[in-house]
Amino acid sequence: MSPLIYILGAIVLIALWVMSKYNSFVVLRNRIENAWAQINVELKRRYDLIPNLIEAVKGYMKYEKEVLESVTNARTEAMKANTPATSGPAEDKLTQAVHNVFAVMENYPDLKANENVLKLQEELTTTENKIAFSRQFYNDIVMRYNQSIQVFPSSFIANIFGFKTKEYFEVDQTQVKDAPKVDLNI
């Protein structure tokens, strides 16, 4: 009688443990999806803002065609990438291109006095920051998720139910943080 109770008890405990692990994986996976959606909202906002900025500064920056074109090209390329691994580098390139425009803008006092341009600059800056912070947040959760499905013994449950590791956003932090210097004397 009593050994049976112990065995039954052990089975119930294991079942409860499996359930709680399974649920925690699902919660983390949903959070990752949510964070990814969040990033995409901000990315889309940036794609929408960039043409406005270019339109606004084009009139002033007649001699900076290359800088503006590189932004447009980077934007087109970034819009094509749609997985975390490919999107990271493409977005970094776009960030750098936009920063180049900001750096060149410093040389045009008229631009810096233009209300509309200033507003666009603030909008783009905050969107970029939001992208950067969402990516950090995304990577943090992905790390927690990957860790939780790889450690022993929860890795068994992850394998049985087919939880796969997620890929990180590849970011070059040094490029994101510092606005690059642009030499205008060439």
Next chain:
Amino acid sequence: MIYDQIASNKRKSFVLVFFLSVVIIAACYFIGQAWMVNGGILGIVIGAGISVVLFLISYYSGDSVLLSSVGAKQVDPHSSSQLYNVVKEMSISSGCATPKVFIVPDPSPNAFAAGRDPEHASLAVNEGLLQLLNREELQGVVAHEMSHIQNRDILYATIVAVMAGMVVLIASFFRNTWFYSGSRRRNNQGGGSGGLLLILGIVFAILAPIVAKLIQLAISRQREYLADASAAMMTRDPSGLASALRKLQQVSVKPTTSNDAVAPLYFIEPHLNFNAASLFSTHPPIEDRIARLEQMAYIK
């Protein structure tokens, strides 16, 4: 670590509410006893009522009480102002809900957060701060306040500020009543208020240092250092906050709106005219905060 912090803040808040309630009920008992025969029971009932009302006000609308006491105005979430953008960025970085954002019409550069949890939090920034700091520095200060929200430091600080502030208010109300009734009684009987005067004197003598101590406890150096460190994590850049602190160290604009109750909540100690300034100066020295942040930047 952060969960320890949250639990400790909740525990402290409970102890505080309990302790203040006992003090209020005791004070009301003595006042009632002195007022009339068997007035002590009535005093206890009134004291308990006051405690409950005070707690409910400070818990559910403590932030609005404090915000309206400094005349803060809410920032429209749809206006794409730089301040709101920066708050939004920090809420993304911390994974917290976005707090309500307020601007205080005060030329002294400062900021504070209040509320009971991240879903019911408010972040107020003085106009002076917005004028003084650039975007990165503002981001550092906002991140510091956001980590107070995340750690639930705001729960304890808000309850202290509102409850302690109201105790002082009630105390001064009783004092005025005493002056009034005291003179009246003197006219009628030519005495009898001596006992009341004595007891009120004792009550205030007990209340004043307790309230001062509570306000002092509301901020601890450790808590501020922790918030600075979390801010550096949130922005991934300690230099913004360090440079903000350096700028704030150099200005000393007298605040026009801040008061004793809100003072401990602020980002840096407001330059108020305290009677006992040394008693209240529990904010960590700005130089220390800068040094710690610079060390973080150096390690990175």
